[in-house]
Amino acid sequence: MPRSDDKTLYVLPDGTEALLDGTCGEPFSILGRHNAGAVDIVRVFYPDARRVRLVIRRTQGGWAERAMRRIDDTGLYVGYVPAGASYRLRITWADGVEETEDPYAFPALLSERELELFSSGRATGLDRIMGAHPMQVDAVAGVRFAVWAPHARRVSVIGDFNIWDGRRHPMRLRPDVGIWEIFIPGLGPGERYKYEILDAQGRIVPHKSDPFARQAEIPPATASVIGTSGDLPWTDEVWMRDRARRQADNAPITIYALHAPSWRRPKGDPALTMSWDELAAALVPHVQAAGFTHAGFLPVMEHPTGWSWGGVPLGLFCPSARHGPPDGFGRLVDACHGVGIGVILDWIPDRLPPDLHGIACFDGTALYEHPHPRPHDRSAAEGTPLSCNLGRPEVRGFLIASALMWLEHYHVDGLRVDLRGCAAEHRDEIAAFMRELNMAIAQRVPDALVIASGGLPGSGITMPVERGGYGFSFEWNRATPCGLRTYLEHDPQWRGQHHGEIIAQSAQAFSEKYILCHSHAETAHATPSLLSRFPGDAWRRHATLRIYLSFLWAWPGKKLAFMGQEFAPDIAWNPDGQLPWETADLSLAAGTRRMAGDLNRLYRACPALHRGDCVPGGFAWVIADDMTNSVFAWMRHDPDNAPVLIMCNMTPEVRHDYHVGVPHEGYWHEIFNSDAIAYGGSGVGNGGGVQSRPYAIHGHGHACVLTLPPLGVLYLSMARVGS
Incomplete structure (x- = not known):
């Protein structure tokens, strides 16, 4: 020695x-x-x-x-x-x-194969490669960190464990791909950390949170947090086994969309936010009682404070710490599945926030985003999102890894892919990426839903990729609900002049597989509430809202209602507040709430109302030309079950002895009446049903003679509900 x-x-x-x-x-x-x-x-x-x-x-x-x-x-x-x-x-x-x-x-831990897959954007389980992961190396417990910063001169892990000193834990560069890695023994879940990056010009950029972090501090704090490793303790085997059937094109799908922070506040205090476990205790019974099949969440990913509802995510791999640790979100999903409710998340792949502690200008260059002015030369308070650079395979792999993580690790049942912020000059990139994303999901999670919400050029949104389409399960349809809302905003005496606007909607009903939705963006802040847009006194406005909901629930396409619509709030949604729960039990609001639940249950119980949502044979006009009375009638069909006749009277006048053609002789049960007294209506109807008469009208060999309630919608069927 x-x-x-x-x-x-x-x-x-x-x-x-x-x-x-x-x-x-x-x-x-x-x-x-x-x-x-x-x-x-x-x-x-x-x-x-x-x-x-x-x-x-x-x-x-x-x-x-x-x-x-x-x-x-x-x-x-x-x-x-x-x-x-x-x-x-x-x-x-x-x-x-x-x-x-x-x-x-300790040696380098990432294999050459993992590095090659990362650089090509094809890394399976990329979220388990990058980021901070507790593990053991040679029986030593610690955390492996890996981050992509190819243009940096030096990258260090900083945190409480090294008094945020960037000199203490500089990382090893894997130069072929620009990944920096280090294993730090003795660390474990719960530690806060960031990356200190020296750019190519020798300047330290603002300390960065981890793009692949599984957990974050509660905003406005900005550090990443080392999460736990391993799978969550799931109890949803039955749901996962049956999920493909529950989410098929011919299944009943009704989505209760919500913004988790503002759905309900503890004690009504706008400064407080419910935890994931509190949401599970309150939200799941509410959605179940209302009869919805799915809960659809506005983005739950970590996002900036102040100017974003979550639509410009900071952390694409971590549920927002505003609601507690990530495991709590897993328990919320598990609770939903336990009562037969699916979970759909908004997922934003085309824009990033300019916040300096996030992905923007990550290693001193426009790395994840398209080139732009350096973030510290602009005010982050502008809230101007950056466009993801989908031309880089590493960025595409990053995003696909995020989508798969939510579907696989958290058992989420579908993603609503929001593309409305897509810049026109990047549409081709977005289109190619969407096909790549949907192919990856179809391979790894074939029973998951992927829902498009606009921003893509051309048609074929829901056509399989192998047939030249984009490969989405469904596309949001805002045009039909908005067209119906606009029609109903007219004074009833003039609605007949706009009759053709409703008829025109049927021409596009099957151009894609649709989800009918009145989105949150049309309900927020200065935008009037849906109820307040309709003319007349309180009774007429509520009756018109009942028309709006019952019309859409009978129209072809899956359904989505934004939170609050089930009890007709008279004020706009305020993401900084909560729903006006104090009005939910008032007479007219309670009636609408009861009707919304009955509509959901009826939609699920009647195969003709949902099995043909995506096929032209599931819908046929019966009366499309009665502009004088502002009456519409159509039939919903299913080859193996009784059809359902829908009658809509868009005026406050009762229509007596109204003749309508039907395809079969027999007794037609009135299975739904939006004017029922229980819903706050006047109780005008047909005493439970009518017997058809043998004469030809509207192309059918039989007819029913009906009383049409004022501002009302009827559903009639030869089968009783549930029989």
Whole structure:
């Protein structure tokens, strides 16, 4: 063994000065273990330590300690161990002693195959490769960090564990792909961390949260948090087994869309937010009682404070800490599945926030985003989103990994892909990416829903990719609900002049597979509430809202209602407040709420109302030309079940002895009446049903003579509900 005063042991290698001043991009060439024949020289850098000692495993068993020499006042310590011997570090700080393994004694952990897949955008389970992951290496527990910053000169992990000092844990660069990695022993879940990045010009960019973080601090704090590893404790085997059937084109799908923070506030306090577990306790019974098949969440990903509803995500891999730890979100999904409710998330792949602690200008360049002015030259308060650079395979892989993570790790049942912020000049990139995304989901999670919400050029949105389409399960249809709303905003005496606007909607009803929706964007802030847009006194406005809902629930297409529409709020949605629950039990609101639940249950119970949602044979006009009376009638069909006749009287006048053609002789049950007294209506109807008469009208050989209620919708069928 060499003598401890052998000066050759303490000769510092080239690059040490850069390490000391925080500009070294190759810390493993200096720190850690380096063989010198019979011994390994060990160098460590702890500028705030009082002393550092080596704890060396003896060949005959046990441990021995040896002092390390501090090199001047640099914070660099040098010692030696027998070649290949195991060692730990005993560090004396001002407030105690720490014993730990040396982070720079561990080899690179990412395989060449993983690096190759990352750079090509094809990495399976990319979220398990990148980011911060607790693991054991050679029986040593710690956390492996990996981050993509190809243009950086130096990247370090910083956190409470190293007093946010970027000199303490500089990372190893894998130069072929621009990934930096390090294994830090002794760390575990719950630790806060960020990345300190020195850009190519030698400037430290604002400290960055981890793009792949699974957990984050509660905003406005901005650090990432090391999450737990492993799967969540699921109890939803029955749901997952049956999910493909529940989400098929011919299944009844009704979505209750909500913004989780403003659905309900604890004690009504706008400063408070329900936890994921509190939402599970309150929201799940509400959605179940209302008869919806799915809960659809506006983005739950971590997002900036102040100017975003979550539509410009900061953390594409972590549920917002505003509602508690990520495991709580998993319990919410599990609770939904336990009562037969699916979960759909809004997912935003085409824009990023300009917040300086996020992905923007991550390594000093436009890395994830298209080139733009440097973020620190503009005000983040503008809230101007950046466009993702989908021309880079690494960015596409990052986004696809996010989508698959929500579907696989959190058992989410579908994603509503919001593309409305897509810049026109990037449409081709978006189109190619959407096909790639949908092919990946179809391969990995074939029973998941992927829903488009606009922004794509051309047709074929819901056509399979192999047939030249985009491969989505469904597309949002805002045109039909908006067209109906506009029609109903007219005074009833003039609605006949706009009759053709409703008829025109049927021409496009099957051009794609649709979900009919009145979205949150048409309900927020200065936008009037849906109820307040309709003319007349309170009774007429509520009756018109009942027409709106019952018309859409009978129209071909799956259904989506934004939170609150089930009890007809008279004020606009305020994302900083909560729904006006104090009005939900008032007479007319309670009637609408009861009707919405009955519509959902009827839609599920009558195959003719849902099985033909996506096929032209499921719909046929019966009366499309009665502009004088503003009456519409159509039939919903299913080959194996009784058809349902829908009658809509768009005026406040009762229509007596109204003749309508039907395809079959027999008794037609009145299975739904939006004017029922229980719903707040006047109770005008047909006493439970009518017997058809044998004469030809409207192309059918039989007719029913009906009383049409004022501002009312009737559903009639020869089968009783549930029979």
